[in-house]
Amino acid sequence: MKHYFVSAAIIQVMDKILCFQRGPSKYEYVSLKYEFPGGKIEEGESPEEALVREIKEELNLVITNLIYFQTVEHQYPDFKITMHAFKCKAENLEDIQLNEHLNYFQLTKSELLSLDWAAADIPFVDKLISSSNA
Numbered sequence: 328m329k330h331y332f333v334s335a336a337i338i339q340v341m342d343k344i345l346c347f348q349r350g351p352s353k354y355e356y357v358s359l360k361y362e363f364p365g366g367k368i369e370e371g372e373s374p375e376e377a378l379v380r381e382i383k384e385e386l387n388l389v390i391t392n393l394i395y396f397q398t399v400e401h402q403y404p405d406f407k408i409t410m411h412a413f414k415c416k417a418e419n420l421e422d423i424q425l426n427e428h429l430n431y432f433q434l435t436k437s438e439l440l441s442l443d444w445a446a447a448d449i450p451f452v453d454k455l456i457s458s459s460n461a
């Protein structure tokens with residue numbers, strides 16, 4: 328069984344959080360689901376370095392002020408992921424490009440549950456909702 332190590336960005340804009348819809352996938356349980364953008368950590372990279380690289384590649388954004396948030400281990404039917412989430416800011420939001428995602432929303436914490444999240448992201452969503460100053 329494959330085990331992926333992944334970093335994910337909780338990008339905050341004022342009191343809102345950026346939520347991104349994945350494209351179609353052969354794995355129906357992640358296909359078209361919402362996620363925090365990011366990707367796999369490559370050999371020799373820290374989780375933070377991987378996240379800065381992935382967000383530039385996927386969204387053309389420069390992220391700053393990374394603060395560790397939480398790590399989730401999730402077993403999907405075909406692979407396992409260990410995913411580290413970081414809160415951060417985006418320097419240049421006006422330059423955003425959706426190079427991989429289909430769509431995105433800027434939502435307040437209380438609105439997050441209106442989206443169909445990838446299962447691995449649910450602990451992040453729950454923690455964001457339950458933490459008033461997180």
Ligand SMILES: Nc1nc2c([nH]c(=O)n2[C@@H]2O[C@H](COP(=O)(O)OP(=O)(O)OP(=O)(O)O)[C@@H](O)[C@H]2O)c(=O)[nH]1
Binds near residue numbers: 335448
């Ligand atoms: N980036 C990211 N991946 C997630 C999240 N939740 C979640 O289950 N995943 C899963 O983690 C795996 C790795 O993510 P990814 O596909 O974005 O990584 P990547 O850009 O390096 O992929 P690549 O192999 O196509 O280059 C995917 O199978 C994805 O479904 C999330 O919030 N963010």
